[in-house]
Amino acid sequence: xxxxxxxxxxxxxxxxxxxxxxxxxxxxxxxxxxxxxxxxxxxxxxxxxxxxxxxxxxxxxxxxxxxxxxxxxxxxxxxxxxxxxxxxxxxxxxxxxxxxxxxxxxxxxxxxxxxxxxxxxxxxxxxxxxxxxxxxxxxxxxxxxxxxxxxxxxxxxxxxxxxxxxxxxxxxxxxxxxxxxxxxxxxxxxxxxxxxxxxxxxxxxxxxxxxxxxxxxxxxxxxxxxxxxxxxxxxxxxxxxxxxxxxxxxxxxxxxxxxxxxx
Ligand SMILES: [Zn+2]
Numbered sequence: 001x002x003x004x005x006x007x008x009x010x011x012x013x014x015x016x017x018x019x020x021x022x023x024x025x026x027x028x029x030x031x032x033x034x035x036x037x038x039x040x041x042x043x044x045x046x047x048x049x050x051x052x053x054x055x056x057x058x059x060x061x062x063x064x065x066x067x068x069x070x071x072x073x074x075x076x077x078x079x080x081x082x083x084x085x086x087x088x089x090x091x092x093x094x095x096x097x098x099x100x101x102x103x104x105x106x107x108x109x110x111x112x113x114x115x116x117x118x119x120x121x122x123x124x125x126x127x128x129x130x131x132x133x134x135x136x137x138x139x140x141x142x143x144x145x146x147x148x149x150x151x152x153x154x155x156x157x158x159x160x161x162x163x164x165x166x167x168x169x170x171x172x173x174x175x176x177x178x179x180x181x182x183x184x185x186x187x188x189x190x191x192x193x194x195x196x197x198x199x200x201x202x203x204x205x206x207x208x209x210x211x212x213x214x215x216x217x218x219x220x221x222x223x224x225x226x227x228x229x230x231x232x233x234x235x236x237x238x239x240x241x242x243x244x245x246x247x248x249x250x251x252x253x254x255x256x257x258x259x260x261x262x263x
Pocket of ligand 1: 012014042098208
């Protein structure tokens with residue numbers, strides 16, 4: 001689709017996911033043609049970090065983040081934290097993520113998740129890197145931990161789905177809210193209300209590809225080239241121009257991650 005902004009940033013796409021194997025270049029090229037010049041690719045487990053780093057050196061405008069995702073606790077071990085420290089000290093990693101707490105499943109091991117999260121927040125603080133957060137049913141807990149740990153390097157709450165009160169609390173701590181394809185669904189009234197009410201300075205765009213396909217592409221493999229659909233929905237929800245929202249959210253992401261503009 002025609003995009004009103006030629007320099008969009010997808011702050012969360014899993015280009016390294018198995019479903020993109022074999023056509024990374026094509027997906028990347030299609031995204032660039034849609035005006036998505038920059039993509040942040042977050043890691044989920046130690047096993048995938050090297051492949052992710054390699055992919056981001058090959059594809060222009062792709063920036064790696066490394067982290068241990070709370071939903072894959074069984075894949076992680078203490079040594080991976082040491083590896084995380086080593087890799088972020090020696091590679092151009094833009095954030096620690098995606099990390100966080102996911103209490104969607106009531107049986108989730110909240111204690112182990114909390115320990116893993118706190119350890120990674122400490123590593124990010126040491127390296128002065130922002131965070132990419134994955135949080136479900138645990139916003140108050142994450143907010144309390146960030147405060148207790150005095151984390152001050154900000155980041156993004158990916159595909160934010162909490163309340164307006166929680167959104168303001170994150171903003172106070174220097175976090176932007178990741179606006180994903182969820183907002184393209186009219187029934188997502190709470191999240192649409194939140195992204196309408198928050199200042200533009202607190203929002204960034206993301207696709208979460210290959211997940212969260214926007215309305216109209218449901219059931220399909222999502223792609224960073226769909227980011228303009230998220231922008232378009234946000235523009236309608238906020239009654240602001242796509243050009244203004246695109247420029248502001250890209251500037252927010254560049255500031256957060258310390259990423260320069262791309263020609
Ligand atoms: Zn993700």
